[in-house]
Amino acid sequence: MPKVGITTTIPVEVVYAAGWQPVDLNNSFIASSNPRLLVEEAEMAGYPRNICAWIKGIYSTVRKDEQIKTLIAVTQGDCSNTHALMETLQLTGINVIPFAYPYDRDYDMLKLQIEKLMEAFGVNWQQVYEARQKLNKVREKVRKLDEMTWRSNLVSGWDNHFYQVCCSDFNGNPEEFNKRVEDFLKGSNETAPKQEKIRLGYIGVPPICDDLYAYLEERGARVVYNETQRQFTMPDSVGDFVEQYRKYTYPYGIFYRLADIEREIERRNIDGIIHYAQSFCFRQIEDLIIRERLSLPVLTLEGDMPNSLDARTRMRVDAYLEMLR
Amino acid sequence: MLWGIDLGSRNVKIAVMREDESFSFYKFDTIGFYKKFGRMKDGQLTVDFTNLGLDREVRAINEKFAGDLSGPAYGINAPAKVVATGYGRQTVKLKGAENIVEIKAHVLGANFQTGLKDFTLLDLGGQDSKVVLVKGGRMADFQTNDKCAASTGRYLENMAAVLEIDLKELSRHRLDPVELTATCAIFGETELIGKIVEGYSISSLAAGVNYSIFKRLKPMLSKLLSQALVFTGGVAYNLAIREILKEELGVKVLVPDYPEFNGAIGCCIFGCRNV
Numbered sequence: 129m130p131k132v133g134i135t136t137t138i139p140v141e142v143v144y145a146a147g148w149q150p151v152d153l154n155n156s157f158i159a160s161s162n163p164r165l166l167v168e169e170a171e172m173a174g175y176p177r178n179i180c181a182w183i184k185g186i187y188s189t190v191r192k193d194e195q196i197k198t199l200i201a202v203t204q205g206d207c208s209n210t211h212a213l214m215e216t217l218q219l220t221g222i223n224v225i226p227f228a229y230p231y232d233r234d235y236d237m238l239k240l241q242i243e244k245l246m247e248a249f250g251v252n253w254q255q256v257y258e259a260r261q262k263l264n265k266v267r268e269k270v271r272k273l274d275e276m277t278w279r280s281n282l283v284s285g286w287d288n289h290f291y292q293v294c295c296s297d298f299n300g301n302p303e304e305f306n307k308r309v310e311d312f313l314k315g316s317n318e319t320a321p322k323q324e325k326i327r328l329g330y331i332g333v334p335p336i337c338d339d340l341y342a343y344l345e346e347r348g349a350r351v352v353y354n355e356t357q358r359q360f361t362m363p364d365s366v367g368d369f370v371e372q373y374r375k376y377t378y379p380y381g382i383f384y385r386l387a388d389i390e391r392e393i394e395r396r397n398i399d400g401i402i403h404y405a406q407s408f409c410f411r412q413i414e415d416l417i418i419r420e421r422l423s424l425p426v427l428t429l430e431g432d433m434p435n436s437l438d439a440r441t442r443m444r445v446d447a448y449l450e451m452l453r
Numbered sequence: 454m455l456w457g458i459d460l461g462s463r464n465v466k467i468a469v470m471r472e473d474e475s476f477s478f479y480k481f482d483t484i485g486f487y488k489k490f491g492r493m494k495d496g497q498l499t500v501d502f503t504n505l506g507l508d509r510e511v512r513a514i515n516e517k518f519a520g521d522l523s524g525p526a527y528g529i530n531a532p533a534k535v536v537a538t539g540y541g542r543q544t545v546k547l548k549g550a551e552n553i554v555e556i557k558a559h560v561l562g563a564n565f566q567t568g569l570k571d572f573t574l575l576d577l578g579g580q581d582s583k584v585v586l587v588k589g590g591r592m593a594d595f596q597t598n599d600k601c602a603a604s605t606g607r608y609l610e611n612m613a614a615v616l617e618i619d620l621k622e623l624s625r626h627r628l629d630p631v632e633l634t635a636t637c638a639i640f641g642e643t644e645l646i647g648k649i650v651e652g653y654s655i656s657s658l659a660a661g662v663n664y665s666i667f668k669r670l671k672p673m674l675s676k677l678l679s680q681a682l683v684f685t686g687g688v689a690y691n692l693a694i695r696e697i698l699k700e701e702l703g704v705k706v707l708v709p710d711y712p713e714f715n716g717a718i719g720c721c722i723f724g725c726r727n728v
C-alpha cells in the first residue's frame with residue numbers, strides 16, 4: 129500500500145478509495161521518539177528559528193520516511209507556510225499534490241478541488257462514497273467517545289483529544305483503529321464518572337505539549353470539548369460528500385468556527401475556554417476576535433517547541449483555574 | 454507567627470506577620486538563598502528556617518531602604534505556618550508550606566495594602582510582568598508577559614549597568630526620552646550603546662529606558678485598565694515609570710508602602726483567612 133503524506137485533514141476518503149495509505153504528518157512528527165530533534169534538523173537545513181515548529185517537524189518527518197514520495201499539501205485553509213514547505217520538499221524530489229479549501233466555503237470551488245484530488249488518485253465518486261461508508265462507521269464510534277466525554281464524564285480530555293485527532297488519517301489503518309476505539313469504549317464504560325468541577329473547552333490547533341490535559345485534571349479541571357480535533361471526526365457528516373467538507377469548520381474563517389464553538393459551549397456547559405495558538409502562527413492574531421466574541425473567560429496559551437508545559441505556562445494555567453473557581 | 458514567602462526570580466521575599474497584623478520584611482538574593490538555606494529532598498525544597506538568621510538580615514534590609522521597613526524582628530525562630538508563592542513555586546515546591554497561585558497572592562496583597570476592591574494591578578518583578586483586573590476583590594482577567602522579559606526589573610538592571618548608573622539614578626529621568634525600539638532586551642543594550650555614541654545625555658537615555666518599559670506594557674494595560682492602577686513589584690520603586698503611567702494612562706496610580714513585598718504579604722493574608 130503506497131503511502132501519501134498529508135499536512136492536515138483532507139478528504140481522506142479519496143486516498144483510501146485509491147488503496148493508498150494516508151499519513152498525517154503532524155501526528156507522525158509529534159509521536160516520533162524525538163520531535164525536538166526533527167525541528168532542529170529542519171533548522172540545520174535552513175528553516176528559520178522564528179517559524180512554527182509544526183512546519184519544521186513535518187519537513188523532517190517527510191525527509192526521514194523513505195516510503196513517503198507523495199505529499200498532499202493544503203495550500204489554503206490551514207497555513208501559508210505550507211507553500212514553502214511543499215517547495216522545499218519538491219526540491220528533494222517529493223511529488224506534491226496541492227489542495228485548497230476555498231475561504232468563502234464556495235460549493236463549486238470545493239467540488240473542483242475534490243475532483244482534482246480524485247483525478248490525481250484515479251478514483252470515481254462511487255469509490256469515494258464506498259470508502260466514506262467504511263470510515264463513517266469508525267467516526268461514529270469516535271463521536272460516541274466525544275459524547276461520553278462531556279455527557280457522561282467517562283473520558284479524559286487527553287483521550288478525547290487523541291482519538292479525535294487520529295481521525296485525520298485513522299492511523300493509516302481504519303480497521304485496526306476501529307478495534308482500538310471499540311476496546312477503549314468498552315473499558316471507559318466500566319469506569320466511574322470523572323469528578324472534575326471545572327469544565328473547559330480547548331479551541332485552536334492541537335497542542336504541541338502533551339501534558340496539558342493531565343496537568344488540568346490534576347488541578348480539578350477537565351477539557352470536555354476539543355474544537356479542532358472534534359472537527360476531524362466530521363461531526364456533520366451529511367448525505368452530500370462535498371457538503372461534508374463544507375461543514376468541516378477548521379479550514380474556513382474564524383466567524384464560521386465561532387458559531388460552532390458557541391454552540392458547543394452552550395451544549396456542553398463549559399466554564400472557560402483555553403485558546404491555544406502556535407508561536408509564529410497567523411492564528412495568534414485571531415485571538416483578539418475570539419476574546420471579543422466569547423462571553424466566558426478565555427485563557428490564551430502559546431506553544432513553541434514540542435515538550436512539556438513550561439513554568440510560565442503552568443503559572444498562567446493555575447491563575448486561570450483560580451479565577452474560574 | 455505567619456510567614457509569607459515569595460520565591461521570585463531575583464529575590465526571595467519573606468513577610469513575617471504578627472498577631473497584631475504588624476509585619477517585618479526580609480529579602481534574600483534568590484541564588485544565594487537556595488545555595489545557603491535550601492536543599493532538595495524527595496523532589497521538594499527543604500529550607501532551614503531556623504538558620505535563616507532573620508535578626509541579622511533585617512539590619513541590612515533596613516539600611517537599604519533607609520528605615521522604610523518596620524522592625525526589628527525579635528524572637529523569630531521556626532514559623533508557625535508558611536504560605537509560599539512565586540516563580541519558584543512551579544520549579545521548586547517548598548516543603549511544609551502551603552503553596553498558592555502567584556497572581557492570587559498579589560491580588561490579596563494589593564487588596565490588603567490599599568483597601569481597594571476594584572482596581573487594575575500591575576506587578577513588575579525580576580522577570581515577570583503581570584496585569585490583573587480585579588473586580589469586587591476577585592481576579593476577573595489577567596495577562597502576563599510570555600516569551601520575553603524585556604518589560605521587567607532585569608531589563609532595567611541591565612540597562613542601568615550599560616549607562617553606568619544605579620537603579621535609583623535611572624528612576625529619576627523621564628523627560629525627553631530617546632526612542633528605543635529593539636524587541637529583544639539584549640539587542641536593546643546594543644541600541645542603547647549606539648545612542649550613547651550619538652551623544653545623547655544620560656538623562657535622555659535613562660528616560661528612554663523607562664519609557665520603553667511603558668511601551669511594552671501598554672497593550673496589556675489598555676485591555677485591562679480601570680480607574681485605579683495599583684503598581685507593585687520591585688520596579689514600582691522607579692519614580693519615572695510611576696509618573697509615565699499616570700501621564701499616559703490618565704488614571705490614579707497607587708504604589709503601596711511595600712511594593713516589593715506585596716506577594717509575600719498576600720501569602721500572609723491567605724494564611725490568616727485559611728487557618
